[in-house]
Amino acid sequence: MTSLEAIRQAARLLIAHPMRSMLTLFGLVWGTAAVIFLQSWGAGLQIMLQDAFDRAGKNMIQIFPGGVSEEFSPAFDRRFLFYTQEDVDNVRARAKEVERIAGEARRFMASAYGQTALNTDVRGVEPDGIAIRGVHIASGRPIRRTDVDHRRRVVVVGHDARRNLLGLQGGIGSWVRLDGNPFQVIGILERVGTQLSRDGEEIDDQLWVPLSTHLALWPNELVDEEVLSALLVRVHDRKRIAEAKLEVRAIIAERLRVSPTDEEAIPMFSPVEMLENIPIDEQNGVAVLIAVTILAIGGIGILSMMLDSVRERRAEIGMRLAVGARRRDITRQFFLETFGIVGLGGLIGVAIGSGGVLLLAAESLRSGIPEDQRDLLPVPQLSLEAIVLAAGVMIVVGLLAGLIPAWRAARIDPAETLRAD
Amino acid sequence: MSAAIALEAVHKHYETGHADVHALRGIDLVIERGEWVSIMGPSGSGKTTLLEILGCLSQPSSGRVRLGDVALEGANSDALAAIRGREIGFVFQAFNLLPRLTLEENVALPLLYQRVPRAERRERAIEALRRVQLDHRAEHRPAEASGGERQRAAIARALVNRPSLILADEPTGNLDTVRGQEILGLMEEIHQAGATLVIVTHDPGIGAQAPRCLKIQDGELVADDRRPR
Ligand SMILES: Nc1ncnc2c1ncn2[C@@H]1O[C@H](COP(=O)(O)OP(=O)(O)OP(=O)(O)O)[C@@H](O)[C@H]1O
Numbered sequence: 179m180t181s182l183e184a185i186r187q188a189a190r191l192l193i194a195h196p197m198r199s200m201l202t203l204f205g206l207v208w209g210t211a212a213v214i215f216l217q218s219w220g221a222g223l224q225i226m227l228q229d230a231f232d233r234a235g236k237n238m239i240q241i242f243p244g245g246v247s248e249e250f251s252p253a254f255d256r257r258f259l260f261y262t263q264e265d266v267d268n269v270r271a272r273a274k275e276v277e278r279i280a281g282e283a284r285r286f287m288a289s290a291y292g293q294t295a296l297n298t299d300v301r302g303v304e305p306d307g308i309a310i311r312g313v314h315i316a317s318g319r320p321i322r323r324t325d326v327d328h329r330r331r332v333v334v335v336g337h338d339a340r341r342n343l344l345g346l347q348g349g350i351g352s353w354v355r356l357d358g359n360p361f362q363v364i365g366i367l368e369r370v371g372t373q374l375s376r377d378g379e380e381i382d383d384q385l386w387v388p389l390s391t392h393l394a395l396w397p398n399e400l401v402d403e404e405v406l407s408a409l410l411v412r413v414h415d416r417k418r419i420a421e422a423k424l425e426v427r428a429i430i431a432e433r434l435r436v437s438p439t440d441e442e443a444i445p446m447f448s449p450v451e452m453l454e455n456i457p458i459d460e461q462n463g464v465a466v467l468i469a470v471t472i473l474a475i476g477g478i479g480i481l482s483m484m485l486d487s488v489r490e491r492r493a494e495i496g497m498r499l500a501v502g503a504r505r506r507d508i509t510r511q512f513f514l515e516t517f518g519i520v521g522l523g524g525l526i527g528v529a530i531g532s533g534g535v536l537l538l539a540a541e542s543l544r545s546g547i548p549e550d551q552r553d554l555l556p557v558p559q560l561s562l563e564a565i566v567l568a569a570g571v572m573i574v575v576g577l578l579a580g581l582i583p584a585w586r587a588a589r590i591d592p593a594e595t596l597r598a599d
Numbered sequence: 600m601s602a603a604i605a606l607e608a609v610h611k612h613y614e615t616g617h618a619d620v621h622a623l624r625g626i627d628l629v630i631e632r633g634e635w636v637s638i639m640g641p642s643g644s645g646k647t648t649l650l651e652i653l654g655c656l657s658q659p660s661s662g663r664v665r666l667g668d669v670a671l672e673g674a675n676s677d678a679l680a681a682i683r684g685r686e687i688g689f690v691f692q693a694f695n696l697l698p699r700l701t702l703e704e705n706v707a708l709p710l711l712y713q714r715v716p717r718a719e720r721r722e723r724a725i726e727a728l729r730r731v732q733l734d735h736r737a738e739h740r741p742a743e744a745s746g747g748e749r750q751r752a753a754i755a756r757a758l759v760n761r762p763s764l765i766l767a768d769e770p771t772g773n774l775d776t777v778r779g780q781e782i783l784g785l786m787e788e789i790h791q792a793g794a795t796l797v798i799v800t801h802d803p804g805i806g807a808q809a810p811r812c813l814k815i816q817d818g819e820l821v822a823d824d825r826r827p828r
């Protein structure tokens with residue numbers, strides 16, 4: 179019995195009972211397609227989330243002002259804790275896990291251009307901070323060191339803020355008023371897209387001015403120093419976020435004279451950690467498990483189909499044994515037939531599953547969806563892993579479904595079957 | 600040179616739910632190489648059972664069987680399959696052609712398990728069909744063939760592996776006298792070519808044409824007639 183003949187026999191078997199074959203194959207096809215699709219979707223979801231978190235800044239830790247925890251101090255020591263340029267310089271000089279650090283000042287204020295007035299999120303930034311955010315300039319130029327050094331009244335406008343504030347007329351060189359102060363537009367930011375981790379407005383809605391200008395025009399009312407609203411840190415190694423946090427906190431804690439383990443005094447947030455806390459793999463695992471169950475049901479369909487086939491073909495099997503087939507030839511034949519059917523279902527399933535994945539990932543389809551929605555719509559990632567997983571499950575299903583029929587077929591007594599008419 | 604077949608005190612029991620059928624009751628039998636033997640007896644006397652044991656399709660409940668130099672007791676199923684495939688051509692009482700295969704494919708079936716390459720299988724199947732004058736029906740399915748044609752195809756299948764022992768169970772049972780004689784002529788030809796031939800038959804006319812005629816009754820050999828030809 180050659181493989182080719184076994185496959186031909188499998189085809190005959192399928193054609194002989196089209197309805198039954200359809201139902202049986204349906205489970206296999208649907209199960210395989212679902213395994214591939216869900217696995218790919220999960221991979222795409224992972225990437226989508228990562229991208230959406232990374233849009234705020236890659237490998238970033240944000241440090242906000244906090245208050246001394248009650249664990250560490252008596253209730254009367256509720257000092258106002260804030261960060262200054264000294265913290266930035268200290269961390270820059272000493273922290274080994276840190277690639278870059280920058281201060282940021284932020285304030286919501288009225289911005290106006292011509293007849294348009296908006297309440298906008300205006301950030302004081304410096305070049306290192308822009309690098310941490312990883313946002314590129316679409317036109318004009320970014321805020322440079324000299325802008326900071328000279329406290330220039332220049333502004334870089336976010337992608338959506340440009341549309342909302344400047345409208346069609348405004349652009350590079352236009353003058354806008356921030357809290358009544360004239361600023362000249364020097365650059366427009368590229369579109370960033372929806373951020374899953376943000377504070378205040380999306381970057382696309384922000385206006386950026388030099389940090390020094392921001393601190394000078396809008397100082398903190400409570401203290402005499404230049405107070406940074408937040409510190410942005412980029413770490414060298416995504417996997418060492420926790421270590422970086424400890425290191426940075428220890429350095430800042432020294433100047434603030436708080437405990438280096440007081441997380442409330444120096445609160446830190448990292449999108450990477452937030453992403454890790456989302457149980458994507460677990461949820462995806464459940465979905466894939468369901469798909470595998472569908473496959474298993476398809477496998478049971480095949481099992482019963484093959485058992486029927488053995489019953490119907492007792493005479494044939496007896497005949498083959500009588501003319502010299504060994505029991506293992508018969509076992510092989512039924513295994514091959516089972517695998518032929520499972521393989522057919524699997525191939526169709528892989529084709530449909532991969533087709534679905536490629537379709538959903540197709541640029542032509544996605545370009546019809548508004549940008550903001552597209553940001554949070556995963557692009558399913560067709561992975562070899564998904565196909566290997568599906569193939570692996572198919573092989574197990576084929577083995578299990580082929581085992582009992584093949585064993586039954588090989589146990590047939592030729593003398594007995596050949597007597598039957 | 601050893602005998603083609605040697606049976607010693609062979610018994611066969613069939614265990615069924617309600618009764619124990621004692622189908623063969625102590626058969627002692629030696630058939631020499633190249634002999635032509637017919638086996639006759641009433642229905643249910645054990646002829647087919649005996650033939651199945653000779654053909655390694657079933658094993659005796661007790662007693663010893665030798666085919667050529669090989670003792671069959673304790674032989675494993677692969678060894679029996681190999682003997683069936685190489686040495687024995689079996690013509691069954693109910694032709695047992697596979698309905699989905701063409702006559703040619705049916706005839707080629709024994710070669711499939713002898714690892715004969717595809718082209719040679721085809722060639723030899725056509726040759727066997729030619730010997731029974733059926734080569735023009737090679738592509739037909741059994742359902743499209745007449746009773747006599749099916750019988751001849753079954754014989755072709757028994758010949759295709761050039762067996763040294765041919766066992767035929769009522770090869771003429773379903774045929775009219777003319778067709779029956781044709782089949783018999785074919786058998787005789789095969790026998791002339793050197794094969795050992797054992798034919799089970801109801802028909803005394805056919806039984807009488809064999810040089811040696813065994814009679815079986817209730818599972819026992821009751822006569823062993825040899826006549827010079
Ligand atoms: N598988 C079986 N189980 C139980 N009894 C069986 C079985 N096969 C045969 N028998 C019995 O064994 C006896 C001998 O059967 P066998 O088929 O050898 O007879 P036969 O001489 O070939 O008959 P016929 O001329 O009708 O073909 C019969 O009584 C039959 O009922």
Ligand SMILES: [Mg+2]
Pocket residue numbers: 646647648692768
């Ligand atoms: Mg019989």
